[in-house]
Amino acid sequence: MSTVDIDAMEEQHHPRGITRWLYTTNHKDIGILYIAFGFLMFIVGGILAMLIRAELMEPGMKVMGPELYNQIISVHGLVMVFAALMPVSAGMVNYLIPMMIGAPDMALPRLNNFSFWLLPPAAILLVLPWLLEFFGIGNGTLDTGWTMYAPLSVQSGPGMDFAIFAVLLLFLSSTLASINILVTVLNLRAPGMTWDKIPIFVWSWVNTAVLLIVVFPALAGAAIMLLLDRHFGTHFFSAAGGGDPLLWVHMFWFFGHPEVYILLLPTAGILVHILSTFARKPVYGYKAQVYSFAAITMISVIVWAHHMYTSGLPTAANIYFMFSTMAISIPVGILFICWFGTIWKGSMTFETPMLFALGYIVLFGIGGLTGLILSDAAADQQYHGAYFVIAHFHYTLIGGPVMGVLAASYYYLPKLTGRMYDETLGKWHFWLTMIGFNVTFFPQFLLGIDGMPRRIADYAVKFAPLNMASSIGAFVLGAAQLIFLYNVYRTLVGAGKPATGRVWDGAQGLEFTLPSPPPYHTFEVPPTV
Amino acid sequence: MRAKIRLQIVLAGTAMGAFVTNTVRAKAFYNFPTPVTPVAEDTLFIHDLFLAIITVLFIIALGVLLYSVVRHRRSRNPEPATFTGPRTRRQWMWSAVPVLVMIVIDYIVLGIPSVEAIMTLSNKGHDRLVVVATASQWKWHYAYPRYGIGFNSVLSTPRDEIYGNAPKDKHFLLEVNHPLVLPTGEKVGIVLKSTDVIHGFWVPAFGIKQDVIPGYLRKTWVKIDRPGTYRGQCSELCGVGHSFMPIVVVAKTPAAFHEWVVAEQAREAGARAAATQTWSRQRLMTRGKVVFDRNCAVCHQASGLGIPGTFPPIATGHPFSASKALLDKLSARGFYKDGRIVEGPLSNHIDIVLHGIPGTPMPAFGKQLNASDIASVITYERNAFGNRTGQVVQPSRIVAARRAKAN
Numbered sequence: 001m002s003t004v005d006i007d008a009m010e011e012q013h014h015p016r017g018i019t020r021w022l023y024t025t026n027h028k029d030i031g032i033l034y035i036a037f038g039f040l041m042f043i044v045g046g047i048l049a050m051l052i053r054a055e056l057m058e059p060g061m062k063v064m065g066p067e068l069y070n071q072i073i074s075v076h077g078l079v080m081v082f083a084a085l086m087p088v089s090a091g092m093v094n095y096l097i098p099m100m101i102g103a104p105d106m107a108l109p110r111l112n113n114f115s116f117w118l119l120p121p122a123a124i125l126l127v128l129p130w131l132l133e134f135f136g137i138g139n140g141t142l143d144t145g146w147t148m149y150a151p152l153s154v155q156s157g158p159g160m161d162f163a164i165f166a167v168l169l170l171f172l173s174s175t176l177a178s179i180n181i182l183v184t185v186l187n188l189r190a191p192g193m194t195w196d197k198i199p200i201f202v203w204s205w206v207n208t209a210v211l212l213i214v215v216f217p218a219l220a221g222a223a224i225m226l227l228l229d230r231h232f233g234t235h236f237f238s239a240a241g242g243g244d245p246l247l248w249v250h251m252f253w254f255f256g257h258p259e260v261y262i263l264l265l266p267t268a269g270i271l272v273h274i275l276s277t278f279a280r281k282p283v284y285g286y287k288a289q290v291y292s293f294a295a296i297t298m299i300s301v302i303v304w305a306h307h308m309y310t311s312g313l314p315t316a317a318n319i320y321f322m323f324s325t326m327a328i329s330i331p332v333g334i335l336f337i338c339w340f341g342t343i344w345k346g347s348m349t350f351e352t353p354m355l356f357a358l359g360y361i362v363l364f365g366i367g368g369l370t371g372l373i374l375s376d377a378a379a380d381q382q383y384h385g386a387y388f389v390i391a392h393f394h395y396t397l398i399g400g401p402v403m404g405v406l407a408a409s410y411y412y413l414p415k416l417t418g419r420m421y422d423e424t425l426g427k428w429h430f431w432l433t434m435i436g437f438n439v440t441f442f443p444q445f446l447l448g449i450d451g452m453p454r455r456i457a458d459y460a461v462k463f464a465p466l467n468m469a470s471s472i473g474a475f476v477l478g479a480a481q482l483i484f485l486y487n488v489y490r491t492l493v494g495a496g497k498p499a500t501g502r503v504w505d506g507a508q509g510l511e512f513t514l515p516s517p518p519p520y521h522t523f524e525v526p527p528t529v
Numbered sequence: 530m531r532a533k534i535r536l537q538i539v540l541a542g543t544a545m546g547a548f549v550t551n552t553v554r555a556k557a558f559y560n561f562p563t564p565v566t567p568v569a570e571d572t573l574f575i576h577d578l579f580l581a582i583i584t585v586l587f588i589i590a591l592g593v594l595l596y597s598v599v600r601h602r603r604s605r606n607p608e609p610a611t612f613t614g615p616r617t618r619r620q621w622m623w624s625a626v627p628v629l630v631m632i633v634i635d636y637i638v639l640g641i642p643s644v645e646a647i648m649t650l651s652n653k654g655h656d657r658l659v660v661v662a663t664a665s666q667w668k669w670h671y672a673y674p675r676y677g678i679g680f681n682s683v684l685s686t687p688r689d690e691i692y693g694n695a696p697k698d699k700h701f702l703l704e705v706n707h708p709l710v711l712p713t714g715e716k717v718g719i720v721l722k723s724t725d726v727i728h729g730f731w732v733p734a735f736g737i738k739q740d741v742i743p744g745y746l747r748k749t750w751v752k753i754d755r756p757g758t759y760r761g762q763c764s765e766l767c768g769v770g771h772s773f774m775p776i777v778v779v780a781k782t783p784a785a786f787h788e789w790v791v792a793e794q795a796r797e798a799g800a801r802a803a804a805t806q807t808w809s810r811q812r813l814m815t816r817g818k819v820v821f822d823r824n825c826a827v828c829h830q831a832s833g834l835g836i837p838g839t840f841p842p843i844a845t846g847h848p849f850s851a852s853k854a855l856l857d858k859l860s861a862r863g864f865y866k867d868g869r870i871v872e873g874p875l876s877n878h879i880d881i882v883l884h885g886i887p888g889t890p891m892p893a894f895g896k897q898l899n900a901s902d903i904a905s906v907i908t909y910e911r912n913a914f915g916n917r918t919g920q921v922v923q924p925s926r927i928v929a930a931r932r933a934k935a936n
Contacts, residue, residue, distance in 0.1 A: 059702075060691055060692065060697065061692055066770070067769050067839070136850055139837065140838070143769075144766065149766070151726050155725070155768070157839060239742075239743045245726075245743055245745075249727075280603075281611065283613065284612070285613070310738045310740050312739060312745065312748075319647060322640075326640070329631055330631055330635075340593055340594065341624070344601065344610075345609065345610035346606070348597075348598065350602070361594060365590055370583065376639065378568075378643055378647050378649075379572045381572055381736055382736060384729075384738055385729055385765055449576075450559050451562065451731075451761070451762075453729075453763065456762070460702050
């Protein structure tokens with residue numbers, strides 16, 4: 001190695017090659033690792049989704065048997081929620097929060113490295129059983145759906161044990177990351193960056209981190225109990241041994257419902273930044289949004305049993321969970337008003353991030369409104385466990401978080417890489433995503449209303465036309481994402497116009513006072529706000 | 530009751546919702562099946578009402594968004610406003626109105642009919658008839674304690690239709706060998722039990738869906754308006770056969786229902802009598818294939834080759850690998866040796882079919898099938914799929930085995 005290289009190394013304070021990424025404690029490197037890992041897992045989860053839609057294209061078992069089908073839907077769910085969306089969201093927070101609040105790095109950098117490197121083993125644990133099955137060991141991965149309801153999950157094959165350990169690793173990873181985020185925001189804000197000035201995105205992540213720390217232990221505990229039931233002769237969930245199968249369902253949804261808001265809140269936070277930038281207008285209703293986030297966070301931990309209306313809860317419990325669930329529509333409604341208020345009388349332009357942000361409002365709007373229907377304990381007799389629910393949560397989770405992640409990706413890509421992406425390709429990506437998404441999932445509302453249960457590998461002939469439409473939509477939606485990958489690749493190899501530090505003429509915030517791409521270390525001397 | 534709800538809605542100012550509701554009811558597009566029970570009436574009404582309201586809300590919000598996108602673009606509005614929240618009283622009103630509207634919609638317009646529907650659903654009134662539906666992987670068993678009858682109800686769609694080797698029937702995957710028969714016009718209580726995992730009892734035309742949870746007795750009820758055939762499916766993922774355990778209900782007028790009960794009692798008496806007879810090998814084999822295809826093929830496959838790792842082959846001589854726990858259980862019973870499935874002793878075979886293998890998915894068929902069916906299926910398994918024991922099991926032997934265990 002020549003002296004020049006050592007100088008360059010000294011200047012950047014980081015080793016080169018693989019060790020840079022393995023040992024890094026730099027928040028930007030870790031952020032990029034999270035984001036890259038998350039998008040890789042999006043591809044894995046997306047391929048699984050394509051396989052599901054290929055099987056469901058026509059009635060009759062065609063592509064695979066029901067055993068493999070059940071495994072694919074389970075891994076698709078777990079990968080998309082835990083290994084794709086949460087890491088991308090954690091990557092965004094890692095990369096952005098120190099720059100947004102004027103901190104030199106996260107408060108606990110070594111912990112930060114550790115919480116990232118727990119993720120790849122967790123993802124490997126989910127898919128490894130397939131590889132083992134290929135070599136004749138075991139019978140594939142978990143096949144119980146991502147909800148892992150006992151006693152089906154007690155009965156399930158060894159793939160379930162792998163999934164339990166994956167969940168425990170993910171629990172450890174996101175709890176450590178959440179602690180790190182809270183400590184950073186509490187302690188490392190630049191002078192003058194008071195609580196009423198920190199960007200909305202930071203607020204959204206403060207709430208997310210609190211939720212993760214509060215609810216994830218319920219799932220981790222339940223997962224350990226499941227492990228004990230499977231191998232140590234306990235009977236937490238087995239009725240024959242005095243246990244209670246419904247206990248799992250309660251514990252799972254005590255975590256599972258807030259999980260939706262864990263996925264949603266960060267992108268609801270970033271959305272406002274994007275709307276404000278492209279409307280060239282300050283954020284509308286800052287305090288209202290912050291209080292709405294807090295209200296959502298609090299209400300979300302007391303509504304879990306609306307996932308259990310058909311499990312035979314007492315009537316009074318059904319009514320309570322219905323009304324508490326409906327209460328969420330109020331803070332969410334306030335968020336919508338603030339989003340409209342932010343663009344109202346603005347001076348809007350429609351670059352790709354703005355298109356995705358507006359698409360977010362429309363699609364998440366449909367998801368939210370159908371959620372209001374689902375809050376009804378009586379009508380839920382028809383929706384529960386049917387395709388209506390699948391359509392609803394894909395409208396909320398793709399319409400919200402995924403659209404938000406794509407909007408944020410286009411918004412910050414020039415900041416990360418220093419290069420502008422291709423606007424035409426971005427617009428193609430947006431419109432194909434919107435069309436593909438709606439063609440995929442709107443028919444699923446109708447399928448649910450028509451009586452198609454979810455998680456079935458094969459269906460009655462009356463469901464055939466809409467399933468065909470849904471599958472075609474899914475292939476368009478899947479193919480559209482390749483445009484995005486190509487667009488990102490272009491900026492990474494240095495094609496595209498160089499980006500300015502400000503990137504967008506309406507952009508506000510400390511991160512836009514830095515050059516694009518930002519230097520390896522930023523705000524070593526805290527800025528004054 | 531219905532009139533009262535309607536009145537409240539009009540009072541709440543959603544006459545528009547009722548209008549859209551009627552349009553929806555006119556079957557303009559996909560909707561729930563025509564309701565035949567009071568619960569289904571309620572759920573359809575609420576569904577239509579909710580759908581109408583959220584459609585109106587969505588159109589208003591989309592209108593506002595599109596208006597803003599058109600009017601507040603840079604080319605038409607080069608100077609952005611700078612407000613960050615409501616300031617004047619009028620602006621506060623504009624911000625508060627949607628929130629107040631949301632509260633009224635949630636707790637009055639939707640809340641009141643929803644609570645009434647939940648009350649309907651939890652009707653604890655007297656049942657004229659109680660039926661016990663027991664779910665197992667992957668079939669339903671329906672019992673009528675009052676009449677002393679009970680039977681299994683399993684998918685009757687041939688496997689060839691599922692795997693594309695035969696054209697699909699109109700009722701593909703929604704047809705069973707023996708439907709649940711219920712009388713019309715009477716309140717029928719349905720008690721739900723599960724023998725293994727969580728299943729779900731869902732018949733869309735009845736508007737009911739009830740999870741069937743092991744260790745719990747769950748109950749729901751129907752009062753069917755019209756005779757007819759109503760089809761539904763299991764609604765909770767319950768394993769490999771989840772897609773293949775439909776629920777078919779045939780509703781008959783009370784007179785026709787009682788005729789059916791008498792005929793069914795006679796049929797079951799006939800089956801009990803048959804268990805005391807000596808069956809020919811041919812009769813056992815023919816019946817055995819039917820029983821096998823309905824009850825065993827979903828796991829052990831119609832080919833008898835099973836699924837590696839989970840479901841052992843019935844055909845002997847085939848290699849099988851699985852967890853050590855499962856293989857140990859098979860070898861202890863004499864059905865597994867040196868990596869291959871072998872033909873174990875007949876007495877163990879009878880024991881496995883009657884009582885299952887605890888700790889594995891193999892259920893105890895003794896509770897589900899009658900002696901003739903069990904005798905037939907064991908005879909069939911020992912003489913089909915290339916197995917050549919030549920052994921014939923008579924129903925009397927099964928009756929004796931059951932008695933021995935009971936003692």
